Amino acid sequence: MTTLVKSNLTGIWQGLYSYPRRLKPVTFTATLIESGAWLSGSVHETAQDQWGDWLEVCATLLGKRAERTVGFTKTYDGENGWNHSVVYDGVLSNDATEIEGRWSTPEWSGRFLMIRPEGRRVRALNAIFARV
Template sequence: MTKRRSSLTGSWSGAYRYPRDAGPETVFNVEIEEVGGAFTGAMQEPNVIRLAPGPVVTADIEGTRSGASVVFVKFYNGSGGMAHAIRYEGTVDEALTRIEGTWSIPRDWSGTFFMVRDDLGAEAQAEAKIEEPIEVSR
């Protein structure tokens, strides 16, 4: 039995890719809290651009979900020397466990991204435990 999710709330991980291999595929982790179709979150990714010292770059996200459509903006907070915004547009699957789409910096460039729920493993284990047969001793 698979649980039907009703929001994007949870832990996610993914990666984004630059156009024409202009940079390395960059992985990220994000915690999302969704209420009524609007969501916010905090994202972390490795500092691959190296505009400033430090191994990790952090950003906040704000977005909306309407049906399968997901749109959010990532606002870098200055860590890693970055303080710009990036727009993400994607589609979430029916189970609300995977999002795929494109990112863009207006009038600059764009690429692709995907993200998947991290909390699926714990949930699947809990469901398996619930579905185990119960032995009755006589």
């Protein structure tokens, strides 16, 4: 049985979310700050609008973490007419380097994946130093 690494989620995460239709997946960068059970932060992404144009958009996020369950609401800042919110519900991997789950709005839903590359790098370095 694998146990969850006790790890704070604060840091830079790279992500990807997909749409249920023919729109291309969107990559994003999220900066998470975990304080107690609370999560806050920001998201920067290049997203496709309804006409197929690509736009740079920003959002804030606010949510909670309970063990491996991670949930937050991403709210766009209003630039380029994007001012709606998106709910994310995911599960943290045992090594605390990935969050995978579903996002939803009243009209849409899809899957997402967030990866914290720095977490894997630190773990690999610790393993190397442990052998030396």
